[in-house]
Amino acid sequence: MKQHTRAAVSVVASILIAGSLLAQPRPVDTGTGQKLSSSSIQIQPVDPGDVPLPAEFSVAVYENLITQIGKTGKFQHVYRSGDKDAANAPDLVTLRMTAQSFKKGSQKKREVTTVAGSSSIILKVHITDHTGQTLVDRDVQGKVRFFGGNLNVTYDFSKKVAAIVRDQF
Amino acid sequence: MDMQSEVSNASIAISPLRASPRIWVRGLFFLAIGAVLMLSSAPARSQASGTPSSAPSVVQADVKLVIGGNTIKNNSKVTLSVVGSSLHIATNKTTVEVTVPSILDIFTNEDSRQDITGAAHFATMAIPYGGSRVLSLFSHNVDVLTLEFTDANGGYHGAIFVLGQGQAAPIKKQLVAMGAKASVPLEVATQTSK
Numbered sequence: 001m002k003q004h005t006r007a008a009v010s011v012v013a014s015i016l017i018a019g020s021l022l023a024q025p026r027p028v029d030t031g032t033g034q035k036l037s038s039s040s041i042q043i044q045p046v047d048p049g050d051v052p053l054p055a056e057f058s059v060a061v062y063e064n065l066i067t068q069i070g071k072t073g074k075f076q077h078v079y080r081s082g083d084k085d086a087a088n089a090p091d092l093v094t095l096r097m098t099a100q101s102f103k104k105g106s107q108k109k110r111e112v113t114t115v116a117g118s119s120s121i122i123l124k125v126h127i128t129d130h131t132g133q134t135l136v137d138r139d140v141q142g143k144v145r146f147f148g149g150n151l152n153v154t155y156d157f158s159k160k161v162a163a164i165v166r167d168q169f
Numbered sequence: 170m171d172m173q174s175e176v177s178n179a180s181i182a183i184s185p186l187r188a189s190p191r192i193w194v195r196g197l198f199f200l201a202i203g204a205v206l207m208l209s210s211a212p213a214r215s216q217a218s219g220t221p222s223s224a225p226s227v228v229q230a231d232v233k234l235v236i237g238g239n240t241i242k243n244n245s246k247v248t249l250s251v252v253g254s255s256l257h258i259a260t261n262k263t264t265v266e267v268t269v270p271s272i273l274d275i276f277t278n279e280d281s282r283q284d285i286t287g288a289a290h291f292a293t294m295a296i297p298y299g300g301s302r303v304l305s306l307f308s309h310n311v312d313v314l315t316l317e318f319t320d321a322n323g324g325y326h327g328a329i330f331v332l333g334q335g336q337a338a339p340i341k342k343q344l345v346a347m348g349a350k351a352s353v354p355l356e357v358a359t360q361t362s363k
Contacts, residue, residue: 045325045327054276054278055274055276055278055315055317056235056276056278056313056315056329058327059236059237059315059317059327059328059329060235060236060327060329062325062327063236063237063326063327063328064236079324080320080324080325080326081324081325082319082323082324082325083322083323083324084322084323085322151235151236151329
């Protein structure tokens with residue numbers, strides 16, 4: 001009986017330990033565990049690469065990201081690509097995005113079936129400092145499964161990138 | 170004789186003095202008329218030369234600005250018009266002007282949109298027996314106009330508009346004719362979207 005109890009306790013303990021390990025936040029990309037700091041960020045337009053990404057999705061990603069990064073409050077200045085003032089920023093970090101995959105679903109299918117027609121976009125998010133050193137390098141996915149237009153994937157994506165920025169800076 | 174000559178001389182001498190205010194008045198009168206004519210002709214000339222620029226060549230009302238209107242809220246109803254050498258994005262309160270030289274690229278695409286959106290869409294979810302799903306079947310084709318441009322500081326911007334079917338092409342055509350850049354020609358865009 002005691003053996004059964006010990007076994008049960010050990011199983012529960014191991015489950016709890018495993019759960020706590022899984023629940024731990026992902027290690028930061030910097031590897032030091034310290035938060036990054038910068039007063040300004042410049043966001044470059046999406047590089048579609050070989051992915052046939054429609055222009056409206058690329059533009060929606062960019063504009064949503066400008067808004068969401070601004071909302072984080074982590075930077076005094078959020079510069080658009082090509083902004084002349086960015087050259088004067090001493091500790092400027094640059095965010096670049098490269099398309100990895102894109103699936104344009106169907107709003108009609110989503111709403112009629114609720115299981116088909118989902119849209120998704122995966123972009124590689126690369127943040128570098130002014131010396132070119134990589135600070136963040138992650139694949140981020142934006143999805144819309146049930147309701148809303150296909151462009152909502154760009155909103156979902158930008159919210160996730162803003163969460164990463166909030167976490168790292 | 171001398172007296173008369175003196176008097177006549179005096180009268181002669183006085184007459185220019187008396188006439189000078191009249192001349193000045195006439196001169197001023199003609200100057201005023203000239204000034205009025207010059208001022209009135211100036212706007213007339215600019216209007217004449219500016220008639221094509223001030224009168225919008227292409228106007229599309231009831232356009233949905235999805236995103237990228239700067240001071241205009243997302244999902245606002247706007248009027249797009251090509252005026253002079255710029256595209257005007259106007260609401261009742263404000264107008265955003267995008268000059269043709271600042272346009273980096275223009276894209277047109279076709280898409281479909283649900284007829285019932287927003288709060289009304291969620292209201293339809295209360296319809297029993299999956300009635301909202303039946304309503305979701307009703308959608309209509311629309312044109313999507315995507316614009317990439319730079320601001321005065323060189324910063325990159327993008328804007329997306331949803332128009333009625335067949336309404337995006339005339340705007341793109343007009344902007345391209347005025348010198349705006351477009352990586353995808355209009356003919357190719359219409360062929361690929363079909």
